Amino acid sequence: MAEIIIATKNAGKAKEFERMFKPLGHKVKTLLDFPEIADVEETGTTFEGNAILKAEAVSQLLDRIVIADDSGLAIDALEGRPGIYSARYSGAEKNDEANMDKVLNEMQDVPDAKRQARFHCALAVAIPGEQTYTVHGICEGEILREKQGSYGFGYDPIFFCTAKGKAMAELEPEEKSQISHRANALRKLEEDLATLFSGEERP
Numbered sequence: 001m002a003e004i005i006i007a008t009k010n011a012g013k014a015k016e017f018e019r020m021f022k023p024l025g026h027k028v029k030t031l032l033d034f035p036e037i038a039d040v041e042e043t044g045t046t047f048e049g050n051a052i053l054k055a056e057a058v059s060q061l062l063d064r065i066v067i068a069d070d071s072g073l074a075i076d077a078l079e080g081r082p083g084i085y086s087a088r089y090s091g092a093e094k095n096d097e098a099n100m101d102k103v104l105n106e107m108q109d110v111p112d113a114k115r116q117a118r119f120h121c122a123l124a125v126a127i128p129g130e131q132t133y134t135v136h137g138i139c140e141g142e143i144l145r146e147k148q149g150s151y152g153f154g155y156d157p158i159f160f161c162t163a164k165g166k167a168m169a170e171l172e173p174e175e176k177s178q179i180s181h182r183a184n185a186l187r188k189l190e191e192d193l194a195t196l197f198s199g200e201e202r203p
């Protein structure tokens with residue numbers, strides 16, 4: 001079983017990666033397992049740019065293949081906000097409840113027909129001595145008028161997932177892991193994984 005390092009400190013993402021990698025036969029480690037590694041500053045202007053920054057910084061530190069996820073919610077009526085600022089939309093402390101309240105407030109007067117939004121996920125794969133590459137996934141939906149459901153993390157309670165006809169936070173973790181932006185991006189990496197990690201086997 002190969003051990004895959006994901007450069008994230010987000011516990012919600014970490015759980016989703018563990019769940020998605022398990023059936024593929026891989027064990028996941030995240031930065032929650034490496035508390036000595038400092039936060040990588042997200043100074044990029046795109047999900048892709050930030051994912052590359054995080055993956056390369058941690059790959060250089062550990063001299064291992066590292067995958068990073070940069071993701072967020074883009075709302076049409078808010079011209080794509082919160083976008084790359086999703087984690088910190090209401091302030092530096094990354095508070096999911098305050099972030100959702102801010103969005104609900106900004107969307108108060110937006111009619112039902114204009115509430116389209118989508119989650120984006122960029123995954124960057126940094127390989128020592130090779131060019132970093134990225135894959136992307138999206139998940140389409142609409143912004144609800146109030147929070148619904150208690151699964152997931154981030155904006156899941158105010159995101160109506162078109163593919164499932166329910167709030168993202170009403171989906172069981174296995175269901176979210178089939179249709180999410182993160183799952184859609186990871187699917188594009190699946191074929192590469194066996195080759196990528198064949199030289200990184202751990203007992």
Ligand SMILES: O=c1[nH]c(=O)c2ncn([C@@H]3O[C@H](COP(=O)(O)OP(=O)(O)OP(=O)(O)O)[C@@H](O)[C@H]3O)c2[nH]1
Nearest residue numbers: 008009010069070071072073086087153154155156
């Ligand atoms: O409802 C949600 N369901 C999701 O599936 C999801 N994926 C991302 N997000 C939002 O986008 C931010 C990522 O920002 P982000 O990529 O910089 O990650 P982060 O700062 O939380 O951790 P790290 O991975 O950088 O360590 C997160 O905090 C969330 O607010 C999601 N919200």
Ligand SMILES: [Mg+2]
Nearest residue numbers: 010042070087
């Ligand atoms: Mg971040």
